Amino acid sequence: MRDEAGVTGPRVVRRAMRSGSLLAGGLIVAGLLVAALAAPWLAPYAPTTIFPGAEIQPPSPRFPLGTDEVGRDILSRVLYGSRVSLGVAIPSVALAVLTGTTLGVGLGYWGGATDLLAMRIFDVLFAFPPILLAIALVAALGPSTVNLVLTIALLTLPQFAVLARSATLALKPQEFVQAARALGASHGRILAAHVLPNLTPTLAVQTSLSLSIVILVEAALSFLGLGTQPPAPSWGGMLSRGRQYMTIAPWLVLAPGLAIMLAVLGFNLLGDAQRDLLDPRRAGARRNP
DSSP states (O other), rough: OOOOOOSSSSSHHHHHHOOOOHHHHHHHHHHHHHHHHHHHOOOOOOOOOOOOTTOOSSSSSSSOOOOOOEEEEEEEHHHHHHHHHHHHHHHHHHHHHHHHHHHHHHHHOSSHHHHHHHHHHHHHTTTOOOHHHHHHHHHHHHHHHHHHHHHHHHHHHHHHHHHHHHHHHHHSSSHHHHHHHHHHOOOOIIIIIIIHHHHHHHHHHHHHHHHHHHHHHHHHHHHTTTSSTTOOHHHHHHHHHHHGGGGTTTHHHHHHHHHHHHHHHHHHHHHHHHHHHHOOOHHHHHOOO
């Protein structure tokens, strides 16, 4: 296990045990995963169940977070909403990581005209705000969960491709890569045994940060009516429908808003902690202020 740079091994374990960001982020993300997986058991009611006569009820023992404008339990919808958010965020980021890393490593390792063309395309994509591109693509494809996942994956892919390409360019001239090439190792073995393992820490950090961004994008698209469609309990959709009642029933927007905030905060804390733990320069700076 490599430890000379302080990026793996016992040093990372010791720093992880002392990392408040890692602990807080891990607990929030773990709670979010538990809420999503155990929503059918944790939710007091089905998310689409309507209680006639209980419209816009404040929090009470029967409805801990109150009810919405048609009489549905907000706590149940928030819990099931975590399934919607993670059900979009995790597949889209996983698809972006897989395709973006493969593309970036190939571009950085072989280069050539394809590399130049791809980088110019990425420059064009980076020139536009992601939310505007997401709105345009979802509006063109139609609002559905599959189209939402594909759209967000397409917009997230360039970040991983550029990151993997830059890291591959930095690794190519390293002595261990040159030695493997001199010993006759195939390109596939060099990439699998020497390049990809060294990309993993960086990609892990970017994955955590991308998950937080994707949750915001999904909520924004649902807020605009281009994401998950009613009656599915999307956090963004709950915010959109509850905003017109927020002056008389603030719990309609507070519950989904806090859920989005906690989810984004958890993944951001996790990403920041990973970056600090896996970067020996940051660790050294903290030991020697």
